[in-house]
Amino acid sequence: xxxxxxxxxxxxxxxxxxxxxxxxxxxxxxxxxxxxxxxxxxxxxxxxxxxxxxxxxxxxxxxxxxxxxxxxxxxxxxxxxxxxxxxxxxxxxxxxxxxxxxxxxxxxxxxxxxxxxxxxxxxxxxxxxxxxxxxxxxxxxxxxxxxxxxxxxxxxxxxxxxxxxxxxxxxxxxxxxxxxxxxxxxxxxxxxxxxxxxxxxxxxxxxxxxxxxxxxxxxxxxxxxxxxxxxxxxxxxxxxxxxx
Amino acid sequence: xxxxxxxxxxxxxxxxxxxxxxxxxxxxxxxxxxxxxxxxxxxxxxxxxxxxxxxxxxxxxxxxxxxxxxxxxxxxxxxxxxxxxxxxxxxxxxxxxxxxxxxxxxxxxxxxxxxxxxxxxxxxxxxxxxxxxxxxxxxxxxxxxxxxxxxxxxxxxxxxxxxxxxxxxxxxxxxxxxxxxxxxxxxxxxxxxxxxxxxxxxxxxxxxxxxxxxxxxxxxxxxxxxxxxxxxxxxxxxxxxxxxxxxxxxxxxxxxxxxxxxxxxxxxxxxxxxxxxxxxxxxxxxxxxxxxxxxxxxxxxxxxxxxxxxxxxxxxxxxxxxxxxxxxxxxxxxxxxxxxxxxxxxxxxxxxxxxxxxxxxxxxxxxxxxxxxxxxxxxxxxxxxxxxxxxxxxxxxxxxxxxxxxxxxxxxxxxxxxxxxxxxxxxxxxxxxxxxxxxxxxxxxxxxxxxxxxxxxxxxxxxxxxxxxxxxxxxxxxxxxxxxxxxxxxxxxxxxxxxxxxxxxxxxxxxxxxxxxxxxxxxxxxxxxxxxxxxxxxxxxxxxxxxxxxxxxxxxxxxxxxxxxxxxxxxxxxxxxxxxxxxxxxxxxxxxxxxxxxxxxxxxxxxxxxxxxxxxxxxxxxxxxxxxx
Numbered sequence: 001x002x003x004x005x006x007x008x009x010x011x012x013x014x015x016x017x018x019x020x021x022x023x024x025x026x027x028x029x030x031x032x033x034x035x036x037x038x039x040x041x042x043x044x045x046x047x048x049x050x051x052x053x054x055x056x057x058x059x060x061x062x063x064x065x066x067x068x069x070x071x072x073x074x075x076x077x078x079x080x081x082x083x084x085x086x087x088x089x090x091x092x093x094x095x096x097x098x099x100x101x102x103x104x105x106x107x108x109x110x111x112x113x114x115x116x117x118x119x120x121x122x123x124x125x126x127x128x129x130x131x132x133x134x135x136x137x138x139x140x141x142x143x144x145x146x147x148x149x150x151x152x153x154x155x156x157x158x159x160x161x162x163x164x165x166x167x168x169x170x171x172x173x174x175x176x177x178x179x180x181x182x183x184x185x186x187x188x189x190x191x192x193x194x195x196x197x198x199x200x201x202x203x204x205x206x207x208x209x210x211x212x213x214x215x216x217x218x219x220x221x222x223x224x225x226x227x228x229x230x231x232x233x234x235x236x237x238x239x240x241x242x243x244x
Numbered sequence: 245x246x247x248x249x250x251x252x253x254x255x256x257x258x259x260x261x262x263x264x265x266x267x268x269x270x271x272x273x274x275x276x277x278x279x280x281x282x283x284x285x286x287x288x289x290x291x292x293x294x295x296x297x298x299x300x301x302x303x304x305x306x307x308x309x310x311x312x313x314x315x316x317x318x319x320x321x322x323x324x325x326x327x328x329x330x331x332x333x334x335x336x337x338x339x340x341x342x343x344x345x346x347x348x349x350x351x352x353x354x355x356x357x358x359x360x361x362x363x364x365x366x367x368x369x370x371x372x373x374x375x376x377x378x379x380x381x382x383x384x385x386x387x388x389x390x391x392x393x394x395x396x397x398x399x400x401x402x403x404x405x406x407x408x409x410x411x412x413x414x415x416x417x418x419x420x421x422x423x424x425x426x427x428x429x430x431x432x433x434x435x436x437x438x439x440x441x442x443x444x445x446x447x448x449x450x451x452x453x454x455x456x457x458x459x460x461x462x463x464x465x466x467x468x469x470x471x472x473x474x475x476x477x478x479x480x481x482x483x484x485x486x487x488x489x490x491x492x493x494x495x496x497x498x499x500x501x502x503x504x505x506x507x508x509x510x511x512x513x514x515x516x517x518x519x520x521x522x523x524x525x526x527x528x529x530x531x532x533x534x535x536x537x538x539x540x541x542x543x544x545x546x547x548x549x550x551x552x553x554x555x556x557x558x559x560x561x562x563x564x565x566x567x568x569x570x571x572x573x574x575x576x577x578x579x580x581x582x583x584x585x586x587x588x589x590x591x592x593x594x595x596x597x598x599x600x601x602x603x604x605x606x607x608x609x610x611x612x613x614x615x616x617x618x619x620x621x622x623x624x625x626x627x628x629x630x631x632x633x634x635x636x637x638x639x640x641x642x643x644x645x646x647x648x649x650x651x652x653x654x655x656x657x658x659x660x661x662x663x664x665x666x667x668x669x670x671x672x673x674x675x676x677x678x679x680x681x682x683x684x685x686x687x688x689x690x691x692x693x694x695x696x697x698x699x700x701x702x703x704x705x706x707x708x709x710x711x712x713x714x715x716x717x718x719x720x721x722x723x724x725x726x727x728x729x730x731x732x733x734x735x736x737x738x739x740x741x742x743x744x745x746x747x748x749x750x751x752x753x754x755x756x757x758x759x760x761x762x763x764x765x766x767x768x769x770x771x772x773x774x775x776x777x778x779x780x781x782x783x784x785x786x787x788x789x790x791x792x793x794x795x796x797x798x799x800x801x802x803x804x805x806x807x808x809x810x811x812x813x814x815x816x817x818x819x820x821x822x823x824x825x826x827x828x829x830x831x832x833x834x835x836x837x838x839x840x841x842x843x844x845x846x847x848x849x850x851x852x853x854x855x856x857x858x859x860x861x862x863x864x865x866x867x868x869x870x871x872x873x
Contacts, residue, residue: 079521097506097507097508097511098503098504098506098507099507100483100507100731101479101507106474114806114809115813121748121749122813122814156503158511172511174680175680199514200510202510202514204680236479236481239482240479
């Protein structure tokens with residue numbers, strides 16, 4: 001038993017850079033006790049899958065400081081620093097800072113009405129057999145000049161990341177990273193950061209320093225989605241009040 | 245043996261006259277008909293070739309549609325029945341009083357003729373009018389042989405060719421029109437009565453006002469309201485970007501940020517700091533290449549309306565009226581076409597040559613035939629009925645009224661532009677990497693204007709020249725700083741934009757779009773305002789309180805009903821138009837299409853009756869706002 005747990009811990013660390021917490025692992029093993037004959041590789045798979053759906057604050061150990069964000073990561077007086085990692089983090093929020101809030105609201109409302117825009121054509125997305133070419137967030141008239149045409153979200157994206165200890169950091173998609181997009185990336189999705197630059201408290205994401213593990217935390221994701229339009233509207237409201 | 249007698253019938257008197265002139269070579273007798281001052285019979289001889297040979301011809305015309313679809317008498321009064329029963333009430337075709345003399349003329353003339361040749365316009369409506377003519381001719385002579393002339397302008401040689409290459413009437417196209425006519429009548433009458441009866445009593449402003457519904461009108465209104473609300477609800481937001489400037493060879497080169505701008509100031513600040521930290525920018529790309537601005541595609545109706553309302557300061561209806569009259573007089577080709585490619589058989593050079601006498605573009609036309617001629621680009625559309633709109637012959641500007649002159653000039657310049665070389669230029673582009681960010685600068689030199697000389701509507705001008713940069717070189721930009729700005733609301737809808745939306749969403753045909761736009765103005769659902777002044781002035785559509793209330797009311801009625809799109813949206817109408825195409829292609833019958841579409845609209849009608857209070861609430865809400873302000 002002890003050896004299984006040690007082997008699993010090592011596997012998860014070497015294969016996915018996830019330092020799993022002994023408490024979580026024991027609970028996991030207890031829940032899979034009846035399948036004692038399951039080979040280790042399958043067990044690792046299951047553990048990995050559960051980890052992606054878990055909250056890292058419960059499932060990862062906070063013992064190794066190299067796999068945690070520095071507590072003062074937000075410090076804006078630090079011009080530049082490098083974190084070697086690997087640091088596993090989960091996504092708490094994602095935002096497209098290349099697109100105005102208002103055009104994001106308009107895009108959400110179009111989806112609510114069951115419409116999408118294809119060039120100048122308005123197409124129905126509900127109860128229609130051919131769902132080809134359904135674009136999200138494609139508004140060419142209110143995204144400002146030069147905004148890219150259709151497809152996912154434009155980016156760059158701003159994320160809020162959280163480590164196993166609960167430390168949060170703002171991250172910016174400095175160079176486009178596959179998989180980071182509104183819609184396709186869920187809240188609670190997991191990333192591993194390696195050799196990443198932090199400038200003025202912002203983690204600068206590039207494809208070289210990010211490994212996307214995927215996954216989501218169902219409850220967080222659902223709440224985030226349901227509240228997204230209202231949050232955008234609230235921020236617009238704040239902005240308006242700020243200008244008065 | 246006496247010569248074969250032939251009856252020819254055109255869609256309008258002017259076409260009958262023009263065709264009669266061409267076929268007769270000028271020796272023609274004109275006989276007025278009893279009971280209609282516009283329609284004439286033209287009598288002459290013509291040899292149609294085998295199998296007809298030399299014939300005695302009577303050429304006459306109708307005035308558009310001969311018959312009209314109507315409900316039976318007991319359903320015609322507004323209070324005579326529940327509006328809903330109009331979905332099923334019996335309908336019949338009748339000849340309106342002012343067309344009776346024309347119908348009688350055809351019936352009588354047919355009696356003496358062996359064959360009927362139909363010369364209506366070659367489009368769906370024309371095909372349907374052809375079947376109406378056939379029906380009345382057969383009343384006079386059940387054994388009459390029926391043929392149809394295929395033509396797309398009234399130029400002499402073209403007409404003579406058409407007369408000797410007769411084809412059959414296309415009943416499928418006529419059926420599509422018959423289906424649409426029935427649907428428009430039933431759906432329009434049912435909803436119009438319901439709306440008028442229910443909404444008139446609500447406010448003084450609507451007393452005695454017909455609140456009409458049309459399946460094209462409403463989505464057209466929907467586009468106007470949708471844009472209006474987007475303007476109204478718009479919230480401006482600040483954005484920030486990075487501007488890099490470098491002086492070299494006494495030229496200040498402005499580099500534009502690849503990200504354009506972002507909506508997060510802190511992020512932009514960090515990005516700029518990282519540029520400055522890097523100190524040097526590196527040239528990653530230098531592109532020097534010949535470039536060209538393409539000459540326009542051959543002209544379609546939708547393009548004529550869009551471009552025309554943009555450059556000629558005329559609304560689409562006035563443009564179509566002028567184009568129609570130019571066609572009838574034989575100066576331009578048929579103005580209703582979707583085709584943006586010229587047939588290989590057409591003699592373009594001959595058409596260009598006809599423009600030599602013109603004071604403004606005659607010289608240019610000469611230049612085309614002296615070696616400047618290029619085969620026009622071919623677009624992707626071909627309705628297989630008409631060529632792109634083009635001039636048939638030259639006309640002195642003094643012979644035209646102001647609107648016709650503008651439209652003729654546009655059509656001709658566009659045609660000459662199509663037959664010209666693209667404009668040529670030289671472009672240079674420099675891309676630099678500065679910190680983690682990319683910037684670029686562009687320069688353009690126009691070398692040969694070519695088609696731009698005649699097509700004065702397009703603009704393409706040289707910009708600043710770029711100094712020399714080498715790939716891989718490092719330099720420290722003279723200046724890099726943050727700029728800020730604010731998003732601005734979209735503009736109210738202009739006519740070209742509205743036509744573009746209607747076209748993309750299948751509302752109306754190129755032939756009817758202008759009518760639908762005129763209709764929503766007539767009904768006081770929208771008004772036209774002028775935005776800006778002078779050269780930049782543009783006419784924009786703004787909905788009235790009634791227009792907004794109707795759209796909001798309808799949207800509310802269907803909200804939460806998953807299978808019922810609002811009548812203010814284009815979906816139902818678009819589906820109907822595609823069913824029309826199915827009839828034309830023989831894939832569906834008229835009967836099936838009518839039933840299927842009626843079922844769909846009937847369902848929406850039932851919802852509307854059930855939730856009519858939502859519509860009433862919207863009317864009360866907006867009419868009281870008007871009263872208060």
